[in-house]
Amino acid sequence: xPISVVMPALEMxxxxxxxxxxxxxxxxxxxxxxxxxxxxTDKAVMEIESPGAGTLAGVKVSEGTVVPVGQTIAWILGxxxxxxxxSKASPSLARVFSETPSRSxxxxxxxxxxxxxxxxxxxxxxxLAKELxxxxxxxxxxxxxGEILAADIQAASEEKAHTPASPLQTLSPVARLMAERTxxxxxxxxxxxxxxxxxxxxxxxxxxxxxxxxxxxGIKPTLTDFLIALVARALAKHPRMNASWSGNAIRxxxxxxxxxxxxxxxxxxxxxxREADKASLRGIATQRRGLxxxxxxxxxxxxxxxxxxxxxxxxxxxxxxxxxxxxxxPQAAVLAIGSVTDRVVxxxxxxxxxxxxxxxxxxxxxxxxxxxxxxFLNDLAESILRSQ
Numbered sequence: 001x002p003i004s005v006v007m008p009a010l011e012m013x014x015x016x017x018x019x020x021x022x023x024x025x026x027x028x029x030x031x032x033x034x035x036x037x038x039x040x041t042d043k044a045v046m047e048i049e050s051p052g053a054g055t056l057a058g059v060k061v062s063e064g065t066v067v068p069v070g071q072t073i074a075w076i077l078g079x080x081x082x083x084x085x086x087s088k089a090s091p092s093l094a095r096v097f098s099e100t101p102s103r104s105x106x107x108x109x110x111x112x113x114x115x116x117x118x119x120x121x122x123x124x125x126x127x128l129a130k131e132l133x134x135x136x137x138x139x140x141x142x143x144x145x146g147e148i149l150a151a152d153i154q155a156a157s158e159e160k161a162h163t164p165a166s167p168l169q170t171l172s173p174v175a176r177l178m179a180e181r182t183x184x185x186x187x188x189x190x191x192x193x194x195x196x197x198x199x200x201x202x203x204x205x206x207x208x209x210x211x212x213x214x215x216x217x218g219i220k221p222t223l224t225d226f227l228i229a230l231v232a233r234a235l236a237k238h239p240r241m242n243a244s245w246s247g248n249a250i251r252x253x254x255x256x257x258x259x260x261x262x263x264x265x266x267x268x269x270x271x272x273x274r275e276a277d278k279a280s281l282r283g284i285a286t287q288r289r290g291l292x293x294x295x296x297x298x299x300x301x302x303x304x305x306x307x308x309x310x311x312x313x314x315x316x317x318x319x320x321x322x323x324x325x326x327x328x329x330p331q332a333a334v335l336a337i338g339s340v341t342d343r344v345v346x347x348x349x350x351x352x353x354x355x356x357x358x359x360x361x362x363x364x365x366x367x368x369x370x371x372x373x374x375x376f377l378n379d380l381a382e383s384i385l386r387s388q
Contacts, residue, residue, distance in 0.1 A: 002084055003052040003076040007067040010041050010302050017041055018066045019073065024050075026059045030076065045298040052076045058083030121148035132157040172266035182326045189245075189327050190365040194373045198381045200340045200355045206387035210281060217282075223340070224260065224314050225285040230383045231335060232256050232276035235310055238376040240368045242309050244330040250367055251330075259308030259328070260288060262295045269295050270328065272308045316340060322358035332367035335380075336360040357384075 007017045018040040024030050036050040058075040061067055075083045121129070121136055125148045129136050134156045141148035171179065203226060210221045235242040235256045244251045256277040259270040271291035273284055294300050310332070313325045316339035325336040338358040345354050359381065363373040 001078070002081050003054065004072045005036065005051065005056075005074040005076060007069050007071050007073055008039065008048060008302075009069045010039070010046060010306075016066050016068050019061050019063055020045055021063055022056075022059070023047075024056045026056055026074075028056055030054065030056050045300070046304075047299065047301050050076060054078050054081075120146060122150065124150045125153050128153040134160070174264065174267035174269065178267045181328070185326050185329055189329055191324075191327060191362050192365050192370065192373070193324050194361045194363065194370065194377050195322070196359045196361075196377050196381050197356055198359060198384045199345070200357045200384065202387040203357075203384050204340070204355055214282060214285075219282060219285050221281055221285040222288075223316065224312065224337075225281060225288055226387070227312060227314070227335075227337060227384075228258050228260065228273055228276055228284050228288065229279070229281055230380060230387075231310065231312060232258050232273075232279075234376055234380040234383060236277040237379060238372065240372050241333055241363075241376045243332045243367050244309065245332065245364055245366050246330060253309040255307075255309065257307050257309045259311040259331075260291070261311060261313040261325075262292055264295055264298075269300065269305060270308060270311055271295055271300065271304050272306065274307070311335070312337065316357070322360055324360050325362050327362050327364055329364075331364075333361055333363045333373070333376075336362065 007019075010017070020038040020040045022037050023035045024037075030036060030050045030053065032051070032053040033049050035047045036056070037048050039046050039048050054076040055078075056074060057077045059073070061073040067073060077083065120141065122143070126136070128134075128150050129148075132153060134153050136148060139148050139152055139156055140146065142152055143149045200223075203223065207221060207223060207226055210226075214221065235258075239252050240250070242253050242256055244253060255275055258273045258276040260273065261268050261270050271288075271294075273279065273287050273291075276284060279287070291300070291304055294304060308328070308331065311325075311328055311334040313334060314337040315323060316337055319339050321341065322338040323336050325334045327334050336359070338360075340355045340357045342353050343356045344351050345356060346352075347354070359377065361373055361377050368376075
């Protein structure tokens, strides 16, 4: 039976996807699970696997085309099969999305309505505004009762001529999606913040020892790798911090999947280390490096960016002392990590210099209260102090 290849929905609220490249040509054999095409969404370019085995046929969409989610773009055929003929009884999704909506007829207004429909202005001012391209609705008149006069139009035109146009920068799909989601989270999720300074001496020492032990394999663990491991273990002990808000209830996630914010040219993407509480430092470092490389190349796969239950955002490499991060719904929390910096602190009543780091935990108050967040952060801080 022919298997349809459709434009997949890889993200919430996704309506369309752009077909970047076919990895197989029409008429070529393809195995189930083999990479078939590349799709660009608002987040990244992702590789899509073939839904079945057979021959690629009936390709309907060329590279570079934006296609509605759910539309059939090709078929996978078995021996002797031919692509099905689409019914002409109903319009295709492509037609539905491409048709221009019908316009309502313009109803002319009665002359008596013209004054109330726009700004109050003298007839001469209206004629001059039309000639000079001045929008009456943007002006405050200097005449009686706020009436716009010809002099107001002339002044506005001269000011416009001497005001340089402000440059506009078009947002990329990744940057636009990040702007939309952070704004939605900040305005709908009740954030609260818990801050803790931690001595990173033992963490630095543990990292140096790990680098020596793994350098023969070409693996160089970062502080982020260590923190992923420590955060994952703390999450396993504090399941409410690994939970999700589902609208009217709290869902305890069965896996600890730690998302890591990665800066790319046009925004930030979050890649996922799956079951991080069960992974070794070697495994975490290898996974994170692979995810970072694919993110910078725009080659993240759907599995790379889905399913995170908690997120880490580390800006320490940018010499940021501390910051507060915005939660990614439906996750319960996000941990912001500042740089490790030598500071003077009190140890046994003496002033000493220690490499200190600031952790800021942003938490959804619907999922966890202050006591739970503080207990989690305290356990995490203790594990950093021990680096075990």
